[in-house]
Amino acid sequence: xxxxxxxxxxxxxxxxxxxxxxxxxxxxxxxxxxxxxxxxxxxxxxxxxxxxxxxxxxxxxxxxxxxxxxxxxxxxxxxxxxxxxxxxxxxxxxxxxxxxxxxxxxxxxxxxxxxxxxxxxxxxxxxxxxxxxxxxxxxxxxxxxxxxxxxxxxxxxxxxxxxxxxxxxxxxxxxxxxxxxxxxxxxxxxxxxxxxxxxxxxxxxxxxxxxxxxxxxxxxxxxxxxxxxxxxxxxxxxxxxxxxxxxxxxxxxxxxxxxxxxxxxxxxxxxxxxxxxxxxxxxxxxxxxxxxxxxxxxxxxxxxxxxxxxxxxxxxxxxxxxxxxxxxxxxx
Numbered sequence: 001x002x003x004x005x006x007x008x009x010x011x012x013x014x015x016x017x018x019x020x021x022x023x024x025x026x027x028x029x030x031x032x033x034x035x036x037x038x039x040x041x042x043x044x045x046x047x048x049x050x051x052x053x054x055x056x057x058x059x060x061x062x063x064x065x066x067x068x069x070x071x072x073x074x075x076x077x078x079x080x081x082x083x084x085x086x087x088x089x090x091x092x093x094x095x096x097x098x099x100x101x102x103x104x105x106x107x108x109x110x111x112x113x114x115x116x117x118x119x120x121x122x123x124x125x126x127x128x129x130x131x132x133x134x135x136x137x138x139x140x141x142x143x144x145x146x147x148x149x150x151x152x153x154x155x156x157x158x159x160x161x162x163x164x165x166x167x168x169x170x171x172x173x174x175x176x177x178x179x180x181x182x183x184x185x186x187x188x189x190x191x192x193x194x195x196x197x198x199x200x201x202x203x204x205x206x207x208x209x210x211x212x213x214x215x216x217x218x219x220x221x222x223x224x225x226x227x228x229x230x231x232x233x234x235x236x237x238x239x240x241x242x243x244x245x246x247x248x249x250x251x252x253x254x255x256x257x258x259x260x261x262x263x264x265x266x267x268x269x270x271x272x273x274x275x276x277x278x279x280x281x282x283x284x285x286x287x288x289x290x291x292x293x294x295x296x297x298x299x300x301x302x303x304x305x306x307x308x309x310x311x312x313x314x315x316x317x318x319x320x321x322x323x324x325x326x327x328x329x330x331x332x
Contacts, residue, residue, distance in 0.1 A: 004145045019045035050124040113163040122158035203302035210309035217313040218242040
């Protein structure tokens with residue numbers, strides 16, 4: 001995906017290369033007054049590579065020893081870069097942004113976002129520099145194109161940052177809000193809130209709660225429709241019962257209906273979501289005691305699980321309401 005404009009990228013490059021000035025209100029002491037405040041111009045600067053050199057930083061993101069050299073005297077990018085940044089120092093200060101090997105200007109958004117996220121990693125950033133000020137500046141610029149840098153975890157008490165799409169989060173948050181309102185249950189509301197909060201801090205628990213949300217939704221719909229089901233029913237079985245009672249069956253769509261094939265695929269994927277959610281929870285969720293070597297999945301998988309669960313629940317509940325309205329109208 002390429003949503004980040006070249007203008008945004010160049011603005012961020014300029015910030016890291018040249019820094020910026022801001023007017024700040026500072027406290028001062030004056031012989032005629034106990035104290036007062038005045039405006040001053042503050043200059044903010046930050047080394048792009050923090051406490052590392054260029055090669056050490058880039059090796060965290062790219063396999064330099066496997067990448068091509070632009071200098072015929074060398075066989076790989078690492079030796080090439082060393083020659084021109086350490087031995088000769090003849091590369092321009094902004095060379096990294098112009099170098100097509102790193103795809104920062106013209107590559108996928110994820111390449112650029114991974115690069116600038118790494119600038120703020122605790123192993124990279126210089127704590128004596130105003131990196132938090134630059135982080136805020138970056139987020140203002142990225143926000144125009146629908147992204148933000150955010151804290152995902154801590155290492156030795158220091159924040160580690162990654163990136164996410166703001167627009168996608170807004171959609172999910174709206175759906176979560178709708179679910180809380182529609183189910184009108186303190187338990188559901190607390191579980192949904194907890195699930196969302198655990199995505200970055202405890203991905204395995206978030207995955208478990210995503211599966212539980214699907215189960216709650218299916219059971220609620222089945223109870224409302226007075227459809228019986230065994231207490232030990234799996235989420236896969238519950239999803240099937242729910243789809244059947246809501247007539248969400250791909251086979252019931254007439255072949256002549258426009259978009260039949262697409263609709264059939266979408267409805268078919270509903271059962272795949274429940275199956276995938278069940279398998280993911282069994283392997284990486286917070287149920288079924290794990291051994292000492294268990295390693296949880298990264299937060300992005302929890303984002304996927306929670307997003308799929310919330311979207312599916314939202315769709316099922318909206319369908320349930322539409323079907324109910326039709327039943328009521330027919331009775332009247």
